[in-house]
Amino acid sequence: MTEKLLRPMRTRRWPERWLIRLLGAALAAAAYLLFMPWDLRNRPATPTTTQETTPVTGIGVLLLALVLLLLAAYFGHWDDLGWPLLLVAAPPAALMHISFRTHPEPDLPGLWPLAWGFFTLLIAAGVLVAAGVARAFRGEWAKEDDLTLMNPL
Template sequence: MTEKLLRPLRTRPWPERWLTRVLGAALSCAAYFLCLPWDLSNRPETENSTLETTPVTGLGVVFLALALLLLAAYFGHRDALAWPLLLVAVPPATLLYVSLRTHPGPPDGFANAWLLSWAFFTQLIAAEVFVAAVVARQFRPHLADEDLILAHHL
């Protein structure tokens, strides 16, 4: 069973390939929803307080990074290099963009700051996913080994 879960996706039938990819994108979205709150707006710490607090916690960010790292390593090992970026990095970046655009934000002068922070975190997520996928690809069996495995199972 483990061999089937780690075999390159290009050797699998197309329904299994696409189901695996859709599941990966759904897990990436689920990790975002579980680790980061949807409403990212800051709130006063207490009534009449000048200090603000955010619902985003450091632990949530760490868990999101770990979940995306694991998903990127899995898809980097099993699929072509572009798929981890599309399946693992794009969903959280899209959700973050929608979240930042839909909640009431700061005055118009700070609108560019939200866009810059989204761009920064998108680049950070994409870099993490890309590096994890490239490292995981190093542990793939060589093409000749894959052909031998396929010939053995046919």
């Protein structure tokens, strides 16, 4: 099973390729849901503060970043460079957008789109960097396969 997961995507049959890609997107979404829990009952910590309580912790953010970077490295190494962005960065960005939109009473209605855009850009940049670094560590087989795919003669 492990040797199947450690092969280039283009050498696999298309059902297997798409199953692995769907699994990667599901893992990215599950990591976001696990480490960034939603609490629609946000409330002020004390009656005199404007700060709301939140279930998000620093450890949760770090663990989410670690999972997303590992997934990006896997797909960046074994698949084409555009796939990690779609499979790893898009599910958390979509879930974050839904989370911001379902907040019952926005404190600053004009601020959440900026926060969403900033965090989406941050996630996408991290995913692209991790995928690019992992792609740089591809073996000689990748260079030979790329040359034969470009020039089949």
